[in-house]
Amino acid sequence: xxxxxxxxxxxxxxxxxxxxxxxxxxxxxxxxxxxxxxxxxxxxxxxxxxxxxxxxxxxxxxxxxxxxxxxxxxxxxxxxxxxxxxxxxxxxxxxxxxxxxxxxxxxxxxxxxxxxxxxxxxxxxxxxxxxxxxxxxxxxxxxxxxxxxxxxxxxxxxxxxxxxxxxxxxxxxxxxxxxxxxxxxxxxxxxxxxxxxxxxxxxxxxxxxxxxxxxxxxxxxxxxxxxxxxxxxxxxxxxxxxxxxxxxxxxxxxxxxxxxxxxxxxxxxxxxxxxxxxxxxxxxxxxxxxxxxxxxxxxxxxxxxxxxxxxxxxxxxxxxxxxxxxxxxxxxxxxxxxxxxxxxxxxxxxxxxxxxxxxxxxxxxxxxxxxxxxxxxxxxxxxxxxxxxxxxxxxxxxxxxxxxxxxxxxxxxxxxxxxxxxxxxxxxxxxxxxxxxxxxxxxxxxxxxxxxxxxxxxxxxxxxxxxxxxxxxxxxxxxxxxxxxxxxxxxxxxxxxxxxxxxxxxxxxxxxxxxxxxxxxxxxxxxxxxxxxxxxxxxxxxxxxxxxxxxxxxxxxxxxxxxxxxxxxxxxxxxxxxxxxxxxxxxxxxxxxxxxxxxxxxxxxxxxxxxxxxxxxxxxxxxxxxxxxxxxxxxxxxxxxxxxxxxxxxxxxxxxxxxxxxxxxxxxxxxxxxxxxxxxxxxxxxxxxxxxxxxxxxxxxxxxxx
Numbered sequence: 001x002x003x004x005x006x007x008x009x010x011x012x013x014x015x016x017x018x019x020x021x022x023x024x025x026x027x028x029x030x031x032x033x034x035x036x037x038x039x040x041x042x043x044x045x046x047x048x049x050x051x052x053x054x055x056x057x058x059x060x061x062x063x064x065x066x067x068x069x070x071x072x073x074x075x076x077x078x079x080x081x082x083x084x085x086x087x088x089x090x091x092x093x094x095x096x097x098x099x100x101x102x103x104x105x106x107x108x109x110x111x112x113x114x115x116x117x118x119x120x121x122x123x124x125x126x127x128x129x130x131x132x133x134x135x136x137x138x139x140x141x142x143x144x145x146x147x148x149x150x151x152x153x154x155x156x157x158x159x160x161x162x163x164x165x166x167x168x169x170x171x172x173x174x175x176x177x178x179x180x181x182x183x184x185x186x187x188x189x190x191x192x193x194x195x196x197x198x199x200x201x202x203x204x205x206x207x208x209x210x211x212x213x214x215x216x217x218x219x220x221x222x223x224x225x226x227x228x229x230x231x232x233x234x235x236x237x238x239x240x241x242x243x244x245x246x247x248x249x250x251x252x253x254x255x256x257x258x259x260x261x262x263x264x265x266x267x268x269x270x271x272x273x274x275x276x277x278x279x280x281x282x283x284x285x286x287x288x289x290x291x292x293x294x295x296x297x298x299x300x301x302x303x304x305x306x307x308x309x310x311x312x313x314x315x316x317x318x319x320x321x322x323x324x325x326x327x328x329x330x331x332x333x334x335x336x337x338x339x340x341x342x343x344x345x346x347x348x349x350x351x352x353x354x355x356x357x358x359x360x361x362x363x364x365x366x367x368x369x370x371x372x373x374x375x376x377x378x379x380x381x382x383x384x385x386x387x388x389x390x391x392x393x394x395x396x397x398x399x400x401x402x403x404x405x406x407x408x409x410x411x412x413x414x415x416x417x418x419x420x421x422x423x424x425x426x427x428x429x430x431x432x433x434x435x436x437x438x439x440x441x442x443x444x445x446x447x448x449x450x451x452x453x454x455x456x457x458x459x460x461x462x463x464x465x466x467x468x469x470x471x472x473x474x475x476x477x478x479x480x481x482x483x484x485x486x487x488x489x490x491x492x493x494x495x496x497x498x499x500x501x502x503x504x505x506x507x508x509x510x511x512x513x514x515x516x517x518x519x520x521x522x523x524x525x526x527x528x529x530x531x532x533x534x535x536x537x538x539x540x541x542x543x544x545x546x547x548x549x550x551x552x553x554x555x556x557x558x559x560x561x562x563x564x565x566x567x568x569x570x571x572x573x574x575x576x577x578x579x580x581x582x583x584x585x586x587x588x589x590x591x592x593x594x595x596x597x598x599x600x601x602x603x604x605x606x607x608x609x610x611x612x613x614x615x616x617x618x619x620x621x622x623x624x625x626x627x628x629x630x631x632x633x634x635x636x637x638x639x640x641x642x643x644x645x646x647x648x649x650x651x652x653x654x655x656x657x658x659x660x661x662x663x664x665x666x667x668x669x670x671x672x673x674x675x676x677x678x679x680x681x682x683x684x685x686x687x688x689x690x691x692x693x694x695x696x697x698x699x700x701x702x703x704x705x706x
Contacts (some may be wrong), residue, residue, distance in 0.1 A: 004031060010046040010268045013053065015370030018061065025053060025064035033647035047081045055089050066105025073112040084136060091137035091168075095147050097698065100156045107151070107162040109136065114169035131186070147191060152198035157210035160202065164214040167195060171221050175228060187225060196377050203374040204425050215372065222376055226348045232296035234288050239297070244303045248332075248685065251306045252280055253314045279317065281332035290332070294339045295318045301383045302335040309384070322566065329394040332358045337408045338386040341415050346376045369424045378428045385432045386415055396440045413447045414438055446666070467666060474661035478654055486530075489542055490637065493627040521626060522546065527644065528554055530589075530624065552624050555593040559620065560641045563649060564634045586627050587638050590620040 004027075015024035028050070031037045041047075049074070054064035072078040093106040116129045151163035167190065174183040202208070203215050236242050237361045254276070277287045284290070292299050306313050313331070320328040343349075375382060390411050393399075399407050418434050520543055521532040531548035564585060628634035632653065639649035649655060 006040040007044050010044045010049060013049040022061045025068065027062045029068040032068045035075060038072065038077050042077065047078055051081050051086060053088060063101040063105060066102060067108060069521050070105050070112060072106035073095060073109065087133055088137040088140065088434040090142055091134060091144055095144050096139045100159050103601045104159055104162050107166045111169045114173050130177055133169055145189060148196060149195050157207050161211050161214050164218060165213065168214060168217045168221060175224055199373050200377045201374055208368060219373065219376065226297060228299060228615045229297040230295040230343065234296055234299055235290035236288050244299050248280065248303060248306050251310050251313060252317055252647045281330035283333060283336065291422055292334050298336045301339045302332060304380055305335060305384055305387060327393055330404065334390045335387055338383055338390060341412045342382060343421055345415055346373060359649040372424050374424060375419055375422060375431065385435045389414055389435045393440065410443060410447060413442055413450060416448055466669060470662045470665040477661055479643040479656045482636055483644055485636040486523035486640045489520060490633060491520060491538055492519045493629055522548060530554065556643065557589055558592065559590045560587065561590060562587045562638050564638055585634060586625055588622050589624040593621065593625045597619055
């Protein structure tokens with residue numbers, strides 16, 4: 001501060017020589033941010049000279065003067081020297097001047113003027129600040145807004161940031177301080193000039209880091225606009241609301257005999273179509289109350305769809321006119337539902353405090369994809385894509401009027417999957433295509449996954465306990481099913497007596513099976529023995545236990561081994577993967593042959609002890625080898641034998657079936673479907689019990705379907 005001669009600097013700003021003024025203005029912009037320097041500058045009478053340079057200077061001197069003035073306003077000084085001449089001059093520069101360094105300072109000054117009233121603590125003159133301070137100058141230069149929006153496509157990122165900050169200030173001032181009919185005009189004008197497209201492009205570009213703060217503010221202001229439109233109540237006494245609803249009716253190509261627009265009541269002396277509004281998809285003939293949840297935002301979306309896609313709208317209504325009323329898709333209600341889904345999906349009701357947290361997250365580039373949602377700027381196209389998806393799913397599911405809320409939930413899942421999971425760089429066209437390509441089966445699966453996650457979050461520990469119980473029940477169910485396969489018996493390939501890898505069978509077993517082609521194995525009813533025999537060919541009927549000469553005591557079995565894959569086999573054209581007759585797929589049952597010494601022991605307890613001791617000293621040997629003909633048979637017998645011995649199943653097929661049974665049990669419990677609450681017809685009506693007339697005593701009526 002001591003090194004700067006403030007008085008000399010102020011004097012040089014008023015010099016007649018342009019070079020002297022330029023150097024003084026350059027030095028001024030470097031020091032104007034220091035509060036102590038500002039106070040000294042003002043006390044030395046520097047403000048009038050700075051204003052003079054702003055009005056009259058050119059070239060770099062003008063650029064330095066504009067930058068100095070904008071920085072002076074940033075420290076809340078110099079407001080009393082701003083007047084209409086300065087504002088008009090700055091607006092003129094924005095419209096007519098091509099130099100980037102001059103445009104930066106000019107836009108920064110206008111942004112400060114428009115936004116000043118939000119930070120000022122004292123009362124200001126009504127015409128000094130805010131958007132109204134620019135209106136006289138804009139009247140002289142009507143192309144101001146157009147030029148401002150065009151600066152968003154500049155290659156200079158700092159200029160883009162200043163232009164966007166000014167647009168943000170204009171939008172915030174208009175929505176906060178203008179009347180209900182004034183701010184929509186400015187927003188509409190900016191949209192027509194292409195501000196949405198320009199900001200959408202910037203938000204998806206690599207320039208995001210340099211424009212992060214103004215882009216995030218624009219995104220927050222977009223939410224403010226959506227909230228304001230949603231909060232406007234649809235009132236048919238308002239001309240614009242009445243015209244919008246009338247436009248929807250006329251675009252539907254109504255019959256000539258249909259009556260004029262009213263709020264659902266017949267006008268005197270005019271014939272009224274009793275299906276006038278229900279034909280368009282409203283629930284009643286008084287449509288205004290149906291906009292209660294979405295407000296004027298819902299009417300805007302519906303009107304926009306009808307206006308831009310009038311032919312599609314008319315064809316849809318014409319197709320539905322030939323269908324029964326219960327199967328017609330309610331177009332208007334579907335449009336309002338999509339609006340509500342998008343509103344919730346983008347968290348439009350999030351407060352400015354939450355947006356402020358996002359500002360702190362801007363320091364990390366990795367968080368950009370989470371913070372920035374450029375798709376919110378494509379609201380109209382997302383609404384159309386969501387509505388078309390609604391129509392497509394309505395047809396695909398064969399929905400009826402009572403299924404409307406179910407379709408809303410399904411569309412909500414679709415929009416959340418496509419939009420919420422979209423990356424920042426993803427184009428709106430890609431999002432639209434993905435919505436149209438999302439098939440119903442995939443969507444249903446995703447819906448069930450989200451359904452389970454919702455219950456998991458809500459019930460947590462209780463749900464895990466139920467799932468554990470169901471897993472145990474499913475395992476017991478599969479154990480019984482697999483053992484019943486063993487009880488039923490099965491044919492195996494004739495090479496069952498062959499061994500590999502040094503496996504050995506007893507000579508008698510080798511002798512009996514050396515020339516056989518098939519082996520039949522069956523579990524005894526007491527589940528203690530495996531009966532089997534070898535045959536040259538398969539008979540018409542499966543042999544019984546009496547005809548199976550050999551048997552294996554399962555008490556002698558120590559383990560069951562197999563070379564069967566524990567993963568899911570590759571799918572083929574048939575329902576099961578058939579193994580070739582000479583396949584090496586096998587199940588080997590290992591155990592210990594009974595010792596001859598134990599056969600003559602008179603004391604049973606000693607016999608058992610001796611047997612265990614002998615078994616411990618002997619090595620395991622193959623007692624029986626089975627060659628399954630299909631993968632399913634291999635899974636049934638391998639896991640059946642293991643579970644019969646008290647071990648866990650190994651094959652993926654058994655595990656998959658166990659999981660399937662458990663999942664279905666969980667879904668049934670979550671749905672809590674009970675006959676005494678819903679009734680067989682689903683409407684809570686107890687079905688009528690048929691008469692017993694003409695029946696004997698053996699007839700009964702099963703109410704529960706058990």
